[in-house]
Amino acid sequence: MARKRFRVRPPMVVTTAVVVMSTLAAAGTAATGSAAAEPGPDKPTIRYTEYGIPHIIASDWDGLGTGYGYAAAKDNICTLADTYLMVNAQRSRYLGPDGRTSPGQNQNSTSNLNSDLYFQRIKDNGVVERLLAKPAPDGPEPQVEEAIGGYVKGYNRYLAETGVDNLTDSACRGAAWVRPITELDVYRHAHAEIIMGSADVLLDGQVTAVPPGASAAASKTALPKSAPKSASRKTSPARTAAKIRDALAASRQQGMGSNALAVGSQGVSGGTSMLLANPHFPWQGKNRMWQSQLTIPGKVNVSGASLLGLPAVNIGHNDDVAWSHTVATVAPFGLFDVQVDPLNPTKYLVDGAWKQMTSQQIVVDVLQADGTLGKVSRTLWSTQYGPITTSILGYPLPWVVSAHAVRDVNMDNLRALNTWFRLDQAKDVHEVVDTLETTQGVPFFNTVASDRKGNALYADIQAVPNVTDEHAASCLTETGKLLFNQTLPLANVPPVTILDGKRSACDWPSDPNAVAPGLLDPHKQPRLIRSDFAGNANDSPWLANPEQPLTYPRIMGGMGTPRSLRTQELILTAQKRINGTDGLPGRGFTPDSMGKLLFSDNSRAADLALNATVSMCQSVAFGLILVDGTLVNVSEACPILAAWKSHDFTVDSPGSLLFANYWSFLQGSQGVEKLPWKVPFDPKDPVHTPNSLDSGSSAVRDAFGRAVIALRKAGMPLNASLPDFQKVARGSEQIPIHGAPGKLGVLNVIDAGQVDGKLDVVFGSSFIQQVRFTADGPPEAYSVLAYSQSANPKSPHYADQTKLFSGSRWVTSRFTEEQIAASPVLETKVLD
Template sequence: MARRRSRARLPLAVMAAVAVMGTTAVAGPSVAEAGPDKPTIRYTEYGIPHIIASTWEGLGTGYGYAAAKDNICTLADTYLMVNAQRSRYLGPAGKASPGQSQNSTSNLNSDLYFQRINDNQVVERLLEQPAPNGPEPEVKEAIRGYVQGYNRYLAETGVGNITDPACRGAAWVRPITELDVYRHAHAEIIMGTADPLLDGLVNAAPPGASAAAAAAAKSPTAARRAKSARETGRRIREAMAASRSDSMGSNALAVGAQGTSGGTSMLLANPHFPWQGKNRMWQSQLTIPGKVNVSGASLLGLPAVNIGHNDDVAWSHTVATVAPFGLFDVQVDPLNPTMYLVDGAWQRMTSQRVSVDVLNADGSVGKVDRTMWSTRYGPVTASVQGIPLPWVVSAHAVRDVNMDNLRALNTWFHLDQATDVHDVVNTLETTQGVPFFNTIASDRKGNALYADIQATPNITDEHAQSCLTETGKILFNQTLRLPNVPPVSIFDGKRSACDWPADPNAVAPGLLDPRKQPRLIRSDFVGNANDSAWLANPEQPLSFPRVMGDTAAPRSLRTQELILTAQNRINGTDGLPGRGFTPENMRHLLFADNSRAADLALNATVKGCQDVPFGLVLVDGNLVNISEACPILAAWKSHDFTADSRGSWLFENYWYRLAGGKGVESLPWKVPFDPKDPVHTPNSLDPGNNAVRDSLARTVLAMRNAGIPLNTALSDAQKVTRNGEQIPIHGSIHELGVLNVVTPGLVDGKMDITFGSSFIQQVRFAADGPPQASSLLTYSQSADPTSPHYADQTRLFSAGQWVTERFTEEQIAASPALETKVLD
């Protein structure tokens, strides 16, 4: 595709004023002259680097150096993972996080998974392909530079002098190669499949012939087979729903000219990414004069901006409801379970011996070998999300739509240079590299864009209904309405016609035609909070193939909250002054931490509490007096999860017991879901329902047993610890319908935030002038506890404060914290 250039402008006088003193960091705006041919890092407040160079390679060099300086241990640990060496250095029983969830598998299983990919030279083959399936020239140049920058920092510092104790002196910290970086990028792209399937893929083994024959001889009735299929489908969907509630998510809101006050458009980016590990985000500004000038954040170690803005366009991503994989049920020969039937003929599975190094308990290094099996459709798995798929009468093979995808790198490099939302759509269609994300964008022209254009399996509704197995129908269709669960297909592998067909309009075989994928451009607003594309704007519901998600189904409370926040602000009915969004009220509304669940159910909960005779409830063999909870909840009239709120922690724990892991529709509402009014239904919680009373009683009992007062302030209950300092964190889990999502959990045996608001950005465009932006990296730029930027933005987040962005050269030069490093 023709490259479009953003309006990056850099005055020559400013270019000549970039400070340099050898290669050491110096404070002050200017002490000597240096041309833009030397990669230059200018740090402003909170350690945010503004990297400028004259080439893509130079830009990558600056990014690699600065990223390593802040997070070398996290990066080195990631390269250890993608090179399948965690067991060699850290032991096989340790935990790895290759997917969206934290610590989702063992080091051994992670190594076996990645070693198979490496043995098959998946990434190397992709690198040999021309664009769009292979990386474009500027991508290669930037990654070449990134490697130089990373290795330069490591050489200057030395492994033994790394300040972060997590990897100081570690044998596994080493210089990297370009292949390491591409393997890391590929691992990020396939993580939507790795999470639910990794363990099953590395542990699938055929049964002995006698066991398979005995199972086949039992020959259950059709009714029993159908019942078993339904039960398996139900269990998988419930497991996937539970997993997605504890993994990545996001909100994003784009507001067009009709929804803004004093500007042409605005964007709120609010991804909910992990606070630890390889999926941390890292903030930077990247500039090549005349080519690109983009500010925002990327997944750590990818030298581009994934979520951010340039002079004309701002964009964000949210986790979509597309399943990036599908399964194929293949009938096997009972006497030879590695033979399977296709189109009436038996075919032989292929086997592959995978071997990884493992650190033994005595310090020696041994080997673990595993034989893995594949079919024409892909590798065989033994489970999905931990639910067994027995290899007896049939086996299940996996096809991953992203296994041959490095195109996402091209996508993000193009987005960094987009000129308007139409350019964004063109980028998404011509690269089809987005792996499992929606894209929400606004532009200077006053447009707001929602697009779910990504690498999607080519499964039309007609193809699905002709090929789905009984279990597949449960997973793919709306038989079980659970929140945000992707429609996973299980197709009849006995028919080759059920494979994903090639579409001439798609970028690669097996991908859905991008023109069939939903998009919407409006002048008021569009948004997404991890539900499907159906209600990107409720005034214009979207339709799309079922493989991309559901329609006419209940929305999550967080989706309702996002839509109502936009509608009420544009209409001026939210109690704030005026109509339309401004930077101030957009930031305020996110950190107001309002709970849609409390709006809908608090009053009924209080009534249910007050109506319990003598306040006594018998649950789980305990007689619990809940009367103390009633006035505490009644006094929580603000319905917010700000730090000083009281009653919010009690309500959160109660609501999680009542609603956790269930669809909104399954709760005891008096008014059921109505597809004609999806933003306001279901509603009216039944206060007399036993589930309401029992959930509250269990919560009261649990808090008392933990020694937590029922009226505890949120700031006393929800904190993170940084170098001994306890920092209160506002917000709540997604089930509460709060936009500012934070998910507490155990990290290395201590309470922390595992997922939640990460890189937050608010951008406003006007007809003229630079974009106005504020941002916040909630967990701060560095994972190194010795860094001054280990917790500085975390304290800002705790206080509800933002960082005013420095984007223009004048703004950068005016920073009182300015430090400059030139890489000669």
């Protein structure tokens, strides 16, 4: 039977009463993983346990989505409504053109206007509607459609019952932009998350691209404010490649990331396998994660977290498998260098013939200073490869002799929804691999998983541009070769391609084994199943386990290249615990040891460089270092660092802030292998090299002097502890936060900064979960959502888990019906 074409359903408003109970009577029971499971309750039912975690049970996908939508809206309706405003290109209409689309630093903080122009183009082109009209796997599978239909009902029900004017969160109470939603809103949100890996990098460059000779007014908007003053000056291929690489490296250091470690049967004590999930996602905005358990007896029983507003578990566990994702080193986009006609720069050369670019007029509504609505119109340009862009992460790509077109591997991807719904039901890591291969929906992530059978999996199987090594050799431009084939590429910088657009044969070819045109054959993508461990900390796939280095097409990342300090720390943590050489009792991971090792906040940078730094400090004449012509007295700093023997970034660690500032000045945005080491990187010993910092290096002295200056200028003592700087405000309370930036080689990554004028965490450990399987019995899981379930300051779950995280404590997960029923704070809502 042919699949029905997608229709946008009108918002459904439900006004029936909600029954609030303190017992499980109406919820039914769910025999997890059992063919004899009793049917679910007649009505979607939400059971709240400690810390406001909802356990949602229903008899079908529609009911499950309804419960999810209701509970998610109750906790975070303002964040969700703001997201729907963004994907519908209406931020400028309601909030003005100049605001930012994301709070905090280092997120995609483009202007409301640029964001609206980008998403309006997607709307005008009917991108999401076209995907919804396709059969699976390109379009959503029936279970996805049913769950999203239910989600819309649940969200709209909560809004109707509460009323916009009665919302407790002042961030959107009474706002005209808070409205009932449709299924199309949810799919647009999902699509926005899937293309995030390209949009965050190239959005501004696409919506501000103007051809040479455009009006002066248009030219002023052609480049982001962060672009260099020399933007229009022609640069060499080597300089362009280096600048793009530097921009990508800086973005990776300051943006989203993750650690994930799967431990197999040989590495676990008292079980068959374990998984540590530790994503480093934003603490504010649309990329917040939200925790839940979703159950349809006999069909699915999964617990974990999702990106807020997507009614599935993205990172979590079911009865047999636990999995997580980490940001991968695949660039989900490619650039095409197209030669333009100097007399008519909107014409470009392909296969010896001139072609006219496609122009598209994009119009958005804009709230003006006097409160009236106006319109902004902009002409955007495209080629057969995709839209023209004139910058990448703020670095200019001038439209002069040639222009750069973008092809986004995920622009035609809604398959990720099918991927996550299937992962929620996987029975072992082999089913995980099969799901990844047959959907190719993962947008820019690695997958790390463990199963009850004792397997540990690493897989980088995702939507990847089909640029094989042979295709790259044939089609890369001179700049593209330098960018793609660097001698020592950073381990975590994606190899961006710039292909020759003058030849249509250089477009991404279609592979018969791939799910969609232009995708790399999933069987060529790396995967590893072991019984000891496999993991990833945002480096390329090469060293998921150093005992079995992986090979793969260059498009997926470097091989034989230096690893980040965080990757070294992850591997060493696994090896020492399995061998029993880390100072903790016994051998093999347990939930207790895994939690202690993560929250020890040990710094690999300090392990490698602290002693040499102290020696340098103690050896400088008269305790004085010359910095920019000024003598800086560092003698007070020497004993502080010498006493910092723990090498950690816990909340009570004097000296850690001084070392963090020093390391930031020393490393900057360059790779760790560029620092003044006496022993260079050796691909035969990638976990332990480079090492032995050169204490006599002028770079070491200069960075240390600058760190002392920085702390004194900030009015902070040199022996300040982490909470003096790294804390979050929750109401009138200041909560100290442990952890450190990833460049320090700390697994528990925390990037602090300014958010709306206050100290807060911008990126970092978000939903942390560890799961242990045994041969039989339910999985044993512990979790903590670092920023808590709700962004609403009036919610009782606005800061409760944040305090747990501050104290390095965990929530003992309730997974079985018996465990849920035993919660002393159980509250049940039946959506009748």
